[in-house]
Amino acid sequence: MDLLTLSLLTLLLPLLGALAVGLLGRRLGRDFAYVMTIACVGGATACAALTFVQINFLKVPPFEVSLYKWLDFGVLGYQFEVGILIDALSSTMMLVVTFVSLIVHIYTVGYMDYDEDYPEENPYYQRFFSYISLFTFAMLALVMSNNFLQLFFGWEAVGLVSYLLIGFYMKRESAVQANLKAFLINRVGDLGFLLGIALVLMVFGTLNYGEVFAYLNENTEQVQSLQLSIPWVFGDVQWQMVTVIAICLFIGAMGKSAQMPLHTWLPESMEGPTPISALIHAATMVTAGIYMVARLHPLFLQSEVALSMILIVGATTAFMMGLLGIVQNDIKRVVAYSTLSQLGYMVAALGASAFVGGFFHVFTHAFFKALLFLAAGSVIVALHHIQDIRQMGGLRKYMPITYWCMLLGSLSLIGTPGFSGFFSKDLILLSVADSEIFGAGYAHILLMAGVFVTAFYSFRMFFVVFHGKPSDEVLKYQPKESFHSINFSLFALVLPSVFIGWLVVDSWIFGDYFTSVMGEGDESGGKHLAENYANGLALILHSPFSMPFYLAFAGVALAWLLYCKSPDLLEKMSNRFAKVHQILLDGYGFDRFNQWFFVRGSVRLGELLWRYGDVNIIDDGIINRGAKWVGGIASKVRLMQSGLIYHYAFTLIIGVMLLLGWLVYKNIVVS
């Protein structure tokens, strides 16, 4: 099949599944729901794999096609199209999205089967499958887009499905609170994104990637010198245009990829069912921001200021959010903060111009983080929806498969040499270490410290959940490995979590895999990567002589010491650092501030404006008073209509006299 057919099938099959199950699922039942969606997404995965093979192994040239005209102004100006762009970057991401989505679909069959809250006749099961297929479609639309408009379409559409899925348990107050919050915070980012798109249209006159980059390439200096004048109180302020564009677009990425300070929605998104936490809030949607920056990197490369900002935001998020992961007791929240922290790593990589490196981490992270979430979900199912790790413990004996999967996933996450996560994270650290832009030193320190923190919180959770003495709840429920579909999904993700980094690192980083898409200006692994290391193996061999290795080791060791070896020490430590602990539990107060300033502030402002603006001033002050005033005059004027003929006659005479007098005055006196 040719690329057009393949890519269209990849895009549309999940949509077909979503529509079929969404519209007919209630009538056709649960089995139909999962068979249909898994078949569709499976087909999409196969097509994506074929596309991937064609582009990456058969070296078919990148492929771009416009599907239809969304808006066409013809001679009057702009054109907005919907189209597809398939190259090394998008085909890789397509494969990741469809693959993880397929695994999550399969996992869901078992996971959602168990739910006391919803009776059999409620089509919530079908709805769930419909939603995740719909999400897959939206994410693919985002990834495969060849223009900014469709990117924004996909961007908002994944946000919509995320909203629906976070609030999936819609009877639960905390869930519907969380989805509203997620949507609104994302909207803040989207506003920046939209303005960025508008600026792109203004400068380049088109929203097509290829046309924008071609123009940028040919007129680099002219674009560099463009200034955006922003009217301000003291006259216009001049900003470099590309910097403003890059920062606006990045604000969008901050919303979707949950970078500080727009991160607070992600931990709460854990209110959604676990499969979607794995798919949406770990593997795919939240990495859309990183994908976007990598995709648009020619624009970002034009502005060092923007890159600095990206680097600093990313590194700060990576470290600060990692710290918060240490104090969480909800198993999903630990993984969520871990995701936040890892997203920070990816973003920091972008800031250091390591676009391939950042994307590499998106790629490996998709597998091991999905694995961690699904393993956590396995625990949650086995324990009848207990999520507090303090009520777990000693699960190793009860759930050996989950235990090993979680262990391998965690090892990959903390960057154990040879595991997938190792390559991508090491490359990010190398790139940032070599970067010379403003903030690089700061970022490097934080990211290094982050390695320790990552290892610590990952293994804290691991030890608390799987080692130690079983809690009362564990003894009560006697958890065991659950459905086959769950175990199958875990296996399917373990393999890439462990091996895929090694498989691809030579061609991606040391080879020319991404040269055509992101080669120019990319500094993954630092400027002298090729001189220092020959290939992936060299990276592994070098790792025992580098800091991150020992930092990760120290993190694991400390976790072991505190949570396995001597709990007394833990108690002492937490008493000692009670204040810090409190701050961390509080999440640095972001939520409290948002609640106070934005939520309560807006409502207060709205009430003020309504009461004093609309009701008091406009309605009572002007309209109703005006009406009364008119009424008052009317009641006076009415007196004139007395109905007595002599009154009218008298008025008439007076009037005629006045008129005559005025004419006489005008004619005699003036002339």
Place this chain on the structure above:
Amino acid sequence: MSLPILSLLLWSPALCALLVMLCSRFSAITAQWVGLLGSVAIFALSMVLYVDFDITTAQMQFVEKIAWIPAFNIHYYLGVDGISLPLILLSTFITILSIASSWRSVKKNLPQYIALFLLLESFILGVFMALDAILYYVFWEALLIPMFLIIGIWGGERRVYASVKFFLFTFFGSIFMLVAFIYMYYIGGSFEIIDMHLLPLEFTEQGWIFWAFFLAFAVKIPMVPVHTWLPDAHVEAPTAGSVILAAILLKMGGYGFIRFSLPIVPDAAAYFDWVVVLLSLIAVVYIGFIALVQKDMKKIIAYSSISHMGFVTLGFFVIYAMPLNVSASVLALEGGVVQMISHGFISAALFLCIGVLYDRMHSRNIDDYGGVATVMPAFGFFAVLFAMSNSGLPGTSGFVGEFMVILAALQANVWWALIAGLTLIIGAAYTLWMVKRVFYGKPIAEKVLTLQDLHWIEKSVFIALAFCIVLFGFWPDPLVDVMHASIANLFELATSTKISN
């Protein structure tokens, strides 16, 4: 002479209304069917207009012109161009839905109610078709009567206050418009709108005429600070009344701005553009915050309408802040029109949603609800879809107009785009917060637990609206295609000076 299709379309609703009244003397149910099928037939007739429409020309099409009052050179003069055509189709479409939705919800004098809506449809079509200012004015004022009756008879508790307020506001504004027309007749000798477009006017004259028009249209659309009649009217109006009011009557204000203000007084419009832009931006933000704190669902949607109409006026007047920028100006103007059409669908859908709830619970108070989606899943689906389009989600028509206007406004002034763009957050906040409180959560109230999901009539109405909203979200091109020629012509008129030297 070919078939006078415009006259046919214009008067058939009124005839149908007559027929409904006649039938109602024998059987109410026959009368209802006559009304419903009649409105469908009228919509089909208006589609003929769409099919035969020539998109390559900015000329008025299907023109009919007959002397009406020769002494004052007043004509019965009808015609359609790319700006009025979408509004005509919107009107005929929405009328079907408003009649269908009344089917079950109006218990009192339903045939008369339906007849009034058909009569209203005639007058609305007249407004969008008239090419003679006096004819236009007659229709403009005439439609106050059925609307006044609909609110005044079938309305809520404070219906008298609301209907009088509605009447006075609109009437107050339009008087000045009439004076402006008469003034232009006085110097130009013609009431034809196309002649007025070409009538040379000095700046001072233009200024007076501009403000006269502004009062009429700003009240109608409505703009801050003359908007307070709208929430009251909506709250007291019956469901279908709110639908027509929000979906169509407001659009007459927007239509007035581009049919009269921009082309007739371009210099004054260019000079006073900042007033309109400022008020539009205030509408987006100030009204958005007010919508946030309303307890009555209808008030939220009413304020939301005002806020969304801010994009229409912003799109129309932002063109003066970027002279010579044809592509952005066209984008802005068409964005304004697209926003009008899209808001027609969305506001209708949302008012119908509230109607569905009100029919069952007799309350519009948010606090009385909670967890409705659990009890009424099909309804919940539609409501969330419509709420999302009200928050401007891409893939729904609500996104298209706002997107176009924001993109264009940025080229005029970064701040305007930023402030207008705040609707992304505020609009989503008030809409989805309402959705959360009404549809999500645990159904606690006893009355909620016994709610019945959608009846098939309600469902069909929602499917029709959802279809339009999603269709134009994914493929708005056919909508703007018909406008291009007329908008280009409008841009030409709106940006060429009329001052003699």
